[in-house]
Amino acid sequence: MIGYACSIFYHAGGNNMISFRETELPGIGRKFQLNTRSGDRLVIIIHEDGKRELYIFTPGSAEECTAVVTLDDQEARQVGAIIGGVVYKPTALEEAEVKLDQLVIDWYKVESGAKGAGKTVGELKVREKTGATIIAVIEPDHTTHITPGPDQVIAAHSTLVLAGTREAVKACKRLILHGSL
Secondary structure: OOOOEEEEEEEOOOOOEEEEEEEEEOOOEEEEEEEOOOOOEEEEEEEOOOOEEEEEEOOOOOOOEEEEEEEOHHHHHHHHHHHOOOOOOOHHHOOOEEEEOOEEEEEEEOOOOOOOOOOEHHHHOHHHHHOOEEEEEEOOOOOEEEOOOOOOEOOOOOEEEEEEOHHHHHHHHHHHHHOOO
């Protein structure tokens, strides 16, 4: 099968590089291969119909597959949210920021006295006023809303996953806390 391949190496600090390869599979979808620092190899195939297949290979073997998991689109998105830290974030990372060049992703717990609590994303005009994006809302009962729309109510004690420049994320926090900038 002929396909387009692109190898990408991400710098992970020090001399550690993460090897990530993307290949187009004509008529099927795309294949992503990750070779981890620990020597594991994970292959993910995303089919055009939304189905995902995950293959875990035996360390040191290019052919022997240890496990295969097939997920539909909804299951894959939920697993992605879990792995990405949207659904659960360890306590030690409560104030952690993930920086990707100019992009900052931050978790913000809405205080009970926040003026923006009880208002919708649209009412606050979060993106328009701050330039930040709310990529998820995790309610106190752990109900998660990924890519919430303008009608999403921001409840007190919920955790927001914010993305944008450092300045935009700080402005978004101020907007939610004070109700205006």
